[in-house]
Amino acid sequence: MAAGLGAGALWGLVFVAPRMVGHFGMVDITAARFVVFGAIAGVAVFTRPASLRWPDRRQALAALGLSVLGFSGYYLLLAFGIAAAGTEVPSLIIGTIPVWMMLLGRPAGLRMQALLPGLVLTGAGIALMVYGAWSAQHGTAGDGVRFGWGIALALCAMASWTVYGLLNAAWLQRHTELNATDWANWLGIATGVGALLLWMVAGSDVATLRARPEGMLFVWLALAGGFGSSWLATVLWNVASQRLSASLCGQLIVSETLFALLYSFLWDGRWPQAAELVAALLFVLGILASIKAHR
DSSP: OHHHHHHHHHHHHHHHHHHHTTTSOHHHHHHHHHHHHHHHHHHHHHTOGGGOOOOOHHHHHHHHHHHIIIIIHHHHHHHHHHHHHOSHHHHHHHTTHHHHHHHHTOOTTOOHHHHHHHHHHHHHHHHHHHHHHHHTOOSOHHHHHHHHHHHHHHHHHHHHHHHHHHHHHHHHHHOTTSOHHHHHHHHHHHHHHHHHHHHHHHSOOHHHHHHSSSHHHHHHHHHIIIIIIIIIHHHHHHHHHHHSOHHHHHHHTHHHHHHHHHHHHHHHTOOOOHHHHHHHHHHHHHHHHHHHTTO
């Protein structure tokens, strides 16, 4: 339980990080996090030579494509979405990924009617949060457009990770000869390489990065995101997955969204409003109801 909650707490950090270093571009934030992740994965590979087995061309291409869907591309979309719409609504949208995974990977014999209560509760919670956040846009009409664009990007990020989760699971099921740890490290290295290329093409140069304020905070967030929210969170989640039932692990995923909301409210220095509390409650109940339907 502690490992699962720890993973959720680390994952929740990535939702507020883009707001903490607003002077840096989203490409720079994304690239920095995943270059660190790739470096750690590379060290993990080279320090375990007994289990080292480099991928063939097909496996390397699969790792590169999946790394874009599940890591660098996903987080780039999410970071832009958070910059435009804030933390609260995107975190709830991303929090529905377990529901979409369950729907699209629905086991035979599970009827859609059993999932409707959870879907209704989850949808109501997100709708209430979106309505409250949209109503809070007190500026010009452009504020509403920007907020809507942020929601659209968060939806794209959700779709990207959902596709990654389904394709990654299918790939591992078709290639049972792959070692799960090696595959995770290959994904990390592919993510690091892709992030480095992304920074070289669209990122800021070193002089520009050094000239911006909040430089040390940016470095600490890159280290926390690459080591903590990427590598360590994966390790903790694997520990929880080995010791708990799949249904209980599914419930612990909700902690990611709750921690993201907590960090957002702490960063803003305010208590959640009544509508936000109700929305979060509806969301959590919806996720739990969806998981219960699979038991």
